[in-house]
Amino acid sequence: MKKAGVAILGLGVVGGGTYQILTEKKEYFKKTQGVDLTVECVLEKNIERAKQLGIDDARIAKSIEEVVANPNVDIVVEVIGGTGVAKTFVTTALKSGKTVVTSNKELFAKHWPELEAEAKKMNAGLFFEASCVGGVPIIRTLQEGMQANKILSIKGIINGTTNYILTKMANEGSSYEEALKEAQRLGYAEFNPTADVEGFDATYKLSILSSLAFNKKICIENVYREGITGINKEDIAYGKEMGYTLKLLGIGKDTENGVEVRVHPTFVKNDDPLASVNDSFNAVHLVGDAVGEIMLYGRGAGALPTGSAIVSDVIFAAKHDRFFYACFENNEKGNKETKFVGDFTSKYYIRLSVKDTAGVLSKISGVFAKNNVSILEVKQVAVEEGKAQIIIVTHMCNESLVKKTLDKLESLPEVFAVQGTIRMED
């Protein structure tokens, strides 16, 4: 039977879940996978936490050097997070020829090429299933299930915190602030929620996933990013009436004109499979040129779901000795030949606060026409004496034309404000 020794760096939520799965299921994995996995040591400053988990002193390493010097350690699991010590530790492990399994999306999104180069030198494995969408095996699917396809698009709800907040706003009519507070109370959002609500977390994941999907290095700098902090509950409610659900989507498209990668709040139709992905659930929708549409759905975070992804990588690494590195040019700055679409096309939802007088709609729709933005749907609602809301859904058009239109609209005396501008995906 194949044996493998594992070291776990960091015993936070995910580290604890990983330790639990590896130890409680040792016999199960021998029986079902034919591999004998042993947690040889852990590296964790909080000794009490290690002891709570039942780890004796002998297995608590004092330094990364001690970990990599241990000849029984084959696979190093990094679940510390961030790009500080985590990066040093991962690099040290790879330099020693240890295979690394990580859940660290930020590290991977920012330093993948560098880590891959270190791994290649020593022929070490480098696994990162847990870095994207928790327990959903999206990376294994891209690498080992969709190889026959040129992936045309990837669309995902890849951040559970924002999906929880948007679901709550939609179902209960909460404001963004109320929903955020509730998410924080339940532990779905951090005390400082910026990484989630401003879309940084989703950007890291989209950078990794779209690189794998399109076989081209997509750097985080290439990803357009917009979070959910500016979302009003009114827009969610108006969208709902019109048959749309608001989601923070990571969108990647590999088109003839170039690659488009963007993270932003997006209206999807209510019958879109992504519309019914609620609360902290995640989902990724892919279109491949052979397979057509597929979608994967599940928990994007949590001790055991993310632990599931890490242990899956550990078992994969233990069983398949050879590791295959990404076959695309993986440079820090991406490949110069990759073209990106700057001025992408989309449908738009636009909400305006206007004077409720005769001829306003005609004047406004005239501005759209003049800027070549074609209107699909209009809705006008009187809200108070002398004021109305106009909601306009456009046909597909270039972002630059919409910006021009909005600039012009804001200069009209009849328009009090542009209150919401949200992209839409079919």
Add this chain to the structure above:
Amino acid sequence: MKKAGVAILGLGVVGGGTYQILTEKKEYFKKTQGVDLTVECVLEKNIERAKQLGIDDARIAKSIEEVVANPNVDIVVEVIGGTGVAKTFVTTALKSGKTVVTSNKELFAKHWPELEAEAKKMNAGLFFEASCVGGVPIIRTLQEGMQANKILSIKGIINGTTNYILTKMANEGSSYEEALKEAQRLGYAEFNPTADVEGFDATYKLSILSSLAFNKKICIENVYREGITGINKEDIAYGKEMGYTLKLLGIGKDTENGVEVRVHPTFVKNDDPLASVNDSFNAVHLVGDAVGEIMLYGRGAGALPTGSAIVSDVIFAAKHDRFFYACFENNEKGNKETKFVGDFTSKYYIRLSVKDTAGVLSKISGVFAKNNVSILEVKQVAVEEGKAQIIIVTHMCNESLVKKTLDKLESLPEVFAVQGTIRMED
């Protein structure tokens, strides 16, 4: 670069799709996968078909012996179907040490242990992703993505023909016969639709998937099977009113009392992720003890989706030289120690045609009470002079108790007939 020669046995719909992907994407696979795949030969009686695909005489083999004698052939793709020549050809290929990739669910469900034994002798690979749920990488997910989990349940819409028919009945109020005719016209159903509509196809797939999920050999004889030919549009309509959608589900559960495996029409709640899987789409919902719920969704059939699964296996086989056989005892008759649940528990939807007189409901509900079947919901509708329909939804109860209850009900003078009995899943 790793090279692999491929032989394709059978150039039907899936064989043609596979040939197309392998030839059109040869350069793409060299670049993105680092493997050079060549279709060395094909075996197909219909020479015209082969020529239409652009295959020259030199690559049209005359016999399976010629295929396996070709030293350039490493991987044999079998897409003939059935258990006749397909079995002979696959066995011959394995005996020659060739790795086999097959889409043949019937062959695999019926003869997996025998084929695995042959493969083991020669250390040959045996891949079958395409046998279940077409382009959806459910087998790779079970084998290479969910290893950290004990899978507790699997529920799937794993037959596209029946899902198309049931969707049409639900959306358009068609009868079973009308919907079947339309499915046949569109090529979704065969001229002889028995394998699909009677649930045999789903049974083959559930046998394979639940064996992998539960790490126990589940034979087709262990699977309870009931097709959709007895489904009335009235029950679909009543269910819809009550918040349920009818699907033909393959259900597997690994419980403390034993394994439960069954294929039958099932009402799921409208907000269940499986409820919105429509037309010929397929989906598989898994619950793992670590990962929680996950679901995979996509095309279950078709030249390119199934070709996508086959080529994924071909690439996997070419890249990962070593093959890992199932780690469970894989005997023709399963493992004697596996306990199966005979009398499973479920919620039930029951529709009765009754005399519309005073006291009927009381008498009927009395029969349920006497048999310890607890009622969750009742609905009574007067349909014509002197006749009413009573629809009863039960709480979870044993199938045997429901049968007793129905026998007793049928003997009552007030009950004209039990018109529909459909299991329900939460």
